[in-house]
Amino acid sequence: MxxxxxxxxxxxxxxxxxxxxxxxxxxxxxxxxxxxxxxxxxxxxxxxxxxxxxxxxxxxxxxxxxxxxxxxxxxxxxxxxxxxxxxxxxxxxxxxxxxxxxxxxxxxxxxxxxxxxxxLGLLTVLDNMKLGAKGQSGESLTKAIFPWFWRKEEEEIEARALDLLARFKLDAKKDDYAASLSGGQRKLLEMARALMSExxxxxxxxxxxxxxxxxxxxxxxxxxxxxxxxxxxxxxxxxxxxxxxxxxxxxxxxxxxxxxxxxxxxxxxxxxxxxxxxxxHHDEDLGELDPSITEAVKELADDDADEIKH
Amino acid sequence: MIDWIQLLGNSAQQILSPVTAAYALAALGLAIHFGYTGLLNFGQAGFMALGAYGYGISTLTFGFPWWAALLVGVGVSIIFALILGVPTLRLRADYLAIVTIAAAEIARLFFTTNTFVQYTGSANGLQGYKGSFEEVNPIPPGRYGFGPFTYNEYDWWVRIFGWGLVIIAALITWRLMKSPWGRVIKGIREDEDAVRALGKNVYFYKMQALVLGGVFGSLAGMVFVLPRAIVPSNFQPTLTFFIYAILLLGGAATVLGPIVGAIVFWVALSFFSGFVARAVEVGWLPFMSTVQAGQLQFILVGIVIMLLVIFRPQGMFGNKKELAFVK
Known part of the structure; x- marks a missing residue:
């Protein structure tokens, strides 16, 4: 690679x-x-x-x-x-x-x-996303029992979540537990979830x-x-x-x-x-450093192309 | 010979028993704490004791009607939850466990101590607080039902009241856990820092969950004592562990689990202890005395909890899929 x-x-x-x-x-x-x-x-x-x-x-x-x-x-x-x-x-x-x-x-x-x-592993991907939205009235204990207070808002949040999931190519996974995602997909999900809060x-x-x-x-x-x-x-x-x-x-x-x-x-x-x-000790791209540094650093820089994938 | 009809009848009675209803209600409260929010509450017996004594003392000492006494019991448990939650809910989960088990014992010993004997009845407990609740019984005197389920009007009234509370509590829990509030709560169980980073007041939500589950616990305490007397030794830590056994049996993060778990637990326990006691009587277990047989059921509870946690940690109603990802 x-x-x-x-x-x-x-x-x-x-x-x-x-x-x-x-x-x-x-x-x-x-x-x-x-x-x-x-x-x-x-x-x-x-x-x-x-x-x-x-x-x-x-x-x-x-x-x-x-x-x-x-x-x-x-x-x-x-x-x-x-x-x-x-x-x-x-x-x-x-x-x-x-x-x-x-x-x-x-x-x-x-x-x-x-x-x-x-x-949030044991929440579905979609629930992870919806959790990100700010100012939900359904998150108040008293209103939560009565769905008619928040159903419309929930639909809007879901539409926004699905839209973002599609952009992050996670829409096919929306009903899976977040725990079933790969490490990279979880990073994507975390970023998408953060964006839900605008x-x-x-x-x-x-x-x-x-x-x-x-x-x-x-x-x-x-x-x-x-x-x-x-x-x-x-x-x-x-x-x-x-x-x-x-x-x-x-x-x-x-x-x-x-x-x-x-x-x-x-x-x-x-x-x-x-x-x-x-x-x-570090895996930085030393190739970009000042060329006047020692030979050892140049050698490191040559190896760097292989290391950058970490 | 063993009287199987009577044995099965006694076991079947547990299905409707107010004790089962009380355990189901307490387990439902614990499901909110432990199953949904991830709060390790080891003091559910304390909430039950406060509900029972709150009801008993305000009826006997202050002469409150049953509904006002019920509100006192609920109010006291809310205060108890706040006292437990304020210092511990900002800390790691295990601190709540330590504080709740200690606070429940403090509550029990407080009710047992002789200093307040005129209000609490000390170790003898309280009785004779049923009057006002009995008066509102709409069922005319008599015996109703069939087979093993034949009770007088008061027994039916207690059962209807107890199971009515269970159904209301279950509906509230079910509604809440399908709502955005439940989503936040479950998010906190998974990782509270992530939920905090999304702008939710995690501390406040944990407090709400602790109070709500505690209120269910206090109502359970009242249902528990309505058919009998209030005895402080009923509210020992073993009570909390029985409720945990029920919760794990049914499924910790489910609504039906605690209810069906309580029924299965009591029917099975009653059948087992009845069977062993009779088996000893007729000489099937010659190496065992009647006293030993009485203790055997608690050994069984321990073994069942262990087997459950090892082989079916999601319980009867838990989602098998969740298990694939247990950390």
Missing amino acids: SSNDAVPSSTPTKTSGLHIGEPAPGVKKVDPIIVADHIKRSFGGLTAVDVEHLEIPRGAITALIGPNGAGKTTLFNLLTGFDKPDTGEWTFDGNSIAGVPAFKVARRGQVRTFQLTKA PTLVMLDEPMAGVNPALTQSLLDHILNLKTEGMTVLFVEHDMHMVRHIADWVVVMAEGKVVAEGDPHEVMKNPAVIDAYLGS
């Missing part, structure tokens, strides 16, 4: 001109959707996240990369309310959401997926992890579609090929800090990024 399979079916249109001034950690954005300040989270003696300032551009696809243990997922958890920072302030769409519980964050239109896919910001935690190459392409297309439909995407990813192909902006984290930001092709040449990656 060659790495070219991971290329989206059409050449993605990159969004540029997102930042103001020189790309550097914490650079100002023209139109940020998330602005975070002084976010710090430590577990015992370990400082997992220590971000001074970070802005996520609206209407673009931003990749959050970094070696293992850089604090990417922890930052995700903090921004979505799944974890509470020691200190820090952040806003979403101009409103502070620091300390707001996860479910309220999701209701405001900032929806996330998980690194370890959370398909979000403005979609946060994907390693959308490609464990997805077979045949499904990678369709996942990439779906992520690009989100941008076309006006949503903002922030994703954590290890697959450098994917990052370079679809990301408009890249934020690099190492040891809890943002060490670099910039255009995906430029940022990989940043010495701070090279420092961050070379110290750790």
Whole structure:
């Protein structure tokens, strides 16, 4: 399997001109959707996240990369309310959401997926989808007993769910338990379910992890579609090929800090990024790094084409 | 010789017995907790005790009519569910299990203690609270029915009331679990973080489920004590485990399962204990005394639970397909 399979079916249109001034950690954005300040989270003696300032551009696809243990997922958890920072302030769409519980964050239109896919196994695929819809009156205990309060709404939700399932090519599976899907199909289902809530910001935690190459392409297309439909995407990813192909902006984290930001092709040449990656064992696409690095790195880069499918 | 007609008749009586109705109702509450929401409630006996005592004390001490006493029992169980849920529902599932089994024991010991003997009757329990409920009995005095199902007017009234509650509770559960509310509840059972990420207030839903199942438990406690006296030793943890056995027998995430499970459980238990007792009498089991025979049924319950969990974990009414994916 060659790495070219991971290329989206059409050449993605990159969004540029997102930042103001020189790309550097914490650079100002023209139109940020998330602005975070002084976010710090430590577990015992370990400082997992220590971000001074970070802005996520609206209407673009931003990749959050970094070696293992850089604090990417922890930052995700903090921004979505799944974890509470020691200190820090952040806003979403101009409103502070620091300390707001996860479910309220999701209701405001900032929806996330998980690194370890959370398909609701013993619910059918269609039920998984319907669960994603926001503001259902049938979800209130008192109205739930009387179907005439919510039957019409349920039909609309079902139509929307079927439409999305068809786009994600899961419509044939709608009556199966989600547990019977393959790993890649579960990723698709999780993404489709997130879209049921009509979000403005979609946060994907390693959308490609464990997805077979045949499904990678369709996942990439779906992520690009989100941008076309006006949503903002922030994703954590290890697959450098994917990052370079679809990301408009890249934020690099190492040891809890943002060490670099910039255009995906430029940022990989940043010495701070090279420092961050070379110290750790990793399956990154080293071929994109600065050519002045050692022979050993070039050898690694040659092997990389085989490894990229992970 | 064994009197088979009488043995089968006694077993058949369990089908309509108010005890069976009470267990079915309690198991239905547990199905909401455990089967649908994934809450490990090991204190269903506590909810039943609160329902029974709430009814008994408000009738005897405060002279409430039966319907007001029933509401008191339900109200007390709601408060109990809130007290249990507020600190534990944000934590991992096992904390609820620890807290519920302990709280149920606290409730039972509270009713047993001598300090409140004038209200609770201590270890002797309460009786004589049937008056107001008996007065609203529309059935004229007399004996009705056929064969083993011949009862007087009060026994029929208790049975109609008990099974009526079971049917209402089953209809509510069935409606709820087919609704979007039930979808959220089942989603929480599968993975509460995923449901939280979709904007649902998981804590609130778990609380609603805990309260609803607890209310079913308290109603079960009232049905349980209507034909007899309230005795605190009836509400030991073994009661909760019998209800779990019924739930697993019928199918944890089903509506019919707890009801049919309760009937099958009591008919089988009654048949088995009746058979062993008579078999000992006529000398078929010479190595066993009558006392030992009485204990044998509990050994059987244990074996049945084990066999069920090993060979048919989905129960009688559970969906076989679900089993293919048990983690």
